[in-house]
Amino acid sequence: MILNGVEIRDNFAEAFPMVGTRLIVTADTPEWALTAGRTTTGFATSVIGCGCEAGIERTLSPEETPDGRPGVSLLIFAMDFGSLKKVVPLRLGQCVLTCPTTACYAGVEGGKRVPLAKTIRYFADGHQISKKIGEKRFWRLPVMEGEFVCDEDTGSVEGVGGGNFLILARSRAAALHASEQAVAAMGKVEGVILPFPGGVVRSGSKVGSKYKGLFASTNDAYCPTLRGTRPSALPPEVGSVLEIVIDGFSFEAVSEATKVGVAAVCAVGAEGGVVAVDAGNYGGNLGPFHFKLREIMKDSAGGTA
Amino acid sequence: MSGVSLKPRAPFAARVDLSGITPAVTCPLTLRELEHLPVPHGGRSVKLAELFFIEGAPDGVLLIEIGDERLDGVGAGMTEGELIVDGRVGAWAGRGLSGGVLRIAGDAGDFLGAEMSGGRIELAGTAGARAGAAGSGSRRGLSGGVLKIGGNAGPRAAERQRGGLIVIAGDAGEGLATDMIAGTVSVAGAIGPLAGRGMKRGTIIAQARPELPAGFVDTGVHELVALRLMARRVAELAGPLNGWTSARRLVGDTLMGGQGEVLVPG
Numbered sequence A: 001m002i003l004n005g006v007e008i009r010d011n012f013a014e015a016f017p018m019v020g021t022r023l024i025v026t027a028d029t030p031e032w033a034l035t036a037g038r039t040t041t042g043f044a045t046s047v048i049g050c051g052c053e054a055g056i057e058r059t060l061s062p063e064e065t066p067d068g069r070p071g072v073s074l075l076i077f078a079m080d081f082g083s084l085k086k087v088v089p090l091r092l093g094q095c096v097l098t099c100p101t102t103a104c105y106a107g108v109e110g111g112k113r114v115p116l117a118k119t120i121r122y123f124a125d126g127h128q129i130s131k132k133i134g135e136k137r138f139w140r141l142p143v144m145e146g147e148f149v150c151d152e153d154t155g156s157v158e159g160v161g162g163g164n165f166l167i168l169a170r171s172r173a174a175a176l177h178a179s180e181q182a183v184a185a186m187g188k189v190e191g192v193i194l195p196f197p198g199g200v201v202r203s204g205s206k207v208g209s210k211y212k213g214l215f216a217s218t219n220d221a222y223c224p225t226l227r228g229t230r231p232s233a234l235p236p237e238v239g240s241v242l243e244i245v246i247d248g249f250s251f252e253a254v255s256e257a258t259k260v261g262v263a264a265v266c267a268v269g270a271e272g273g274v275v276a277v278d279a280g281n282y283g284g285n286l287g288p289f290h291f292k293l294r295e296i297m298k299d300s301a302g303g304t305a
Numbered sequence B: 001m002s003g004v005s006l007k008p009r010a011p012f013a014a015r016v017d018l019s020g021i022t023p024a025v026t027c028p029l030t031l032r033e034l035e036h037l038p039v040p041h042g043g044r045s046v047k048l049a050e051l052f053f054i055e056g057a058p059d060g061v062l063l064i065e066i067g068d069e070r071l072d073g074v075g076a077g078m079t080e081g082e083l084i085v086d087g088r089v090g091a092w093a094g095r096g097l098s099g100g101v102l103r104i105a106g107d108a109g110d111f112l113g114a115e116m117s118g119g120r121i122e123l124a125g126t127a128g129a130r131a132g133a134a135g136s137g138s139r140r141g142l143s144g145g146v147l148k149i150g151g152n153a154g155p156r157a158a159e160r161q162r163g164g165l166i167v168i169a170g171d172a173g174e175g176l177a178t179d180m181i182a183g184t185v186s187v188a189g190a191i192g193p194l195a196g197r198g199m200k201r202g203t204i205i206a207q208a209r210p211e212l213p214a215g216f217v218d219t220g221v222h223e224l225v226a227l228r229l230m231a232r233r234v235a236e237l238a239g240p241l242n243g244w245t246s247a248r249r250l251v252g253d254t255l256m257g258g259q260g261e262v263l264v265p266g
Helices: A030-040 A081-096 A117-124 A172-186 A251-268 B031-035 B225-233
Strands: A006-008 A012-026 A053-060 A071-078 A103-106 A129-133 A136-143 A146-151 A157-169 A205-207 A216-218 A240-248 A274-278 A289-292 B003-008 B038-041 B044-047 B052-057 B061-064 B082-085 B101-104 B117-123 B144-149 B165-168 B184-187 B203-206 B217-223 B246-252 B260-265
Touching (some): A006 A251, A012 A053, A012 A081, A030 A053, A030 A071, A030 A081, A071 A081, A081 A117, A117 A136, A129 B225, A136 B225, A146 B225, A157 A172, A172 A240, A172 A251, A172 A274, A240 A251, A251 A289, B031 B052, B052 B061
Parallel strands (some): A103 A146, B003 B061, B165 B184, B184 B203, B203 B260
Antiparallel strands (some): A012 A071, A012 A103, A129 A136, A157 A240, A157 A274, B038 B044, B217 B246
């Protein structure tokens, strides 16, 4: 399959079940909401080293938030519910509670409950105030700046982590430009985040290593500087490869994000230096979710098989 | 019968205790069973059909067509469905209500919504004493749900309230929220003397600074995000908190070690 001169390889991304939640963080200004969002989702690129994967889903206008102030919606994913219950209050306590003017609300209604203020309310040392009207409880914590308002807990969903595609380009600049276009387009898809820096990974990994104790190591088949020395997946004209990793609330959301992202890369096209789009997997036996690139892109306009 | 309509045959000669006559009880019954339902009337028990004409009504609804101040315990113990009174009711309306909706088009007597724990009461008229309060000997008043009073509320409304929300569109009498444990009460009109005495926690939302006992401390005017949140999230508070971004926070009753608060426009 070739779209705008870009080869869509007959490959699939292999993804895993993850448990995710959404937080709505608001602040007095959009800038401070974004600061809180970036801090809370910082150091959360991969569960392997960070304990969770997190990102800013999108920014919210004052009309969309519970308290009528500008905000951001954040998605946080972990491998299981137990770890999610640990990482969310930690990040809430260190990154949202501490950030000037913020408040934090539940962004998911259903599913198992992930504690928010339920855990960090004790920071208020007995001065915390609870309000439960209807079914929802929120807390007010007196802090030096004023009051921190936070919902009791938030819901969770069984999501999908590790959807991905690889952008094979002639040069580093071309790969970077194509990936930036993809990230911008994918930001409009609801229910997904791209947990890596700026949404892009430059150091995709393979499973295992020659060194004992390392679970993952550089994906040598896609390293352009190793071409010829190792079995390579790169044709001679490829000079740089970047990967985009997607975590989402559902298979459909990740699939949609993949479609939008690959379409944006193809729009840059061969003229923009993109050679091919590929995907990362482990043979298909490890992860239950398979995102087959050609199937996802089959009804994209202008395609030739 | 799915829904039931009750129309008094004549003005009541004595007080009638309707507690237990709820939509959950009446709706599954047949007309014949309904007619024989025993109801305390003065010192004796009479059949429901002796007091009311019984007819059908929409599914899940219990309708009392003409209210009477001698009808006590209307909707007491309700758990689901809708009970509508086209008129006034006596004491103990909605006592211990835990679910469903009780709508009263007229006034209510004392102890409206006392010890209710969920659901919703909407009163169009004025309420007697101790609305949403604890009954005699009980430690806890209203603990959940919403009690809306369209007119004024008598003395000691929200006494020992434990949770939930009471919204009073008119004035509140003396001793509002006495010994309040938690919860929220909003008063749009004037608040009588001695409000909040013995308050442990909870919130009184007032439109003007009321006369408060000596144990209340003025913490000053603060910008509170919680005000905006409540105004948007709680439909009943959208009016009372409309436009509020800051409030004067008066904390008490500190003489009792309390941390309750009275919020007034700042």
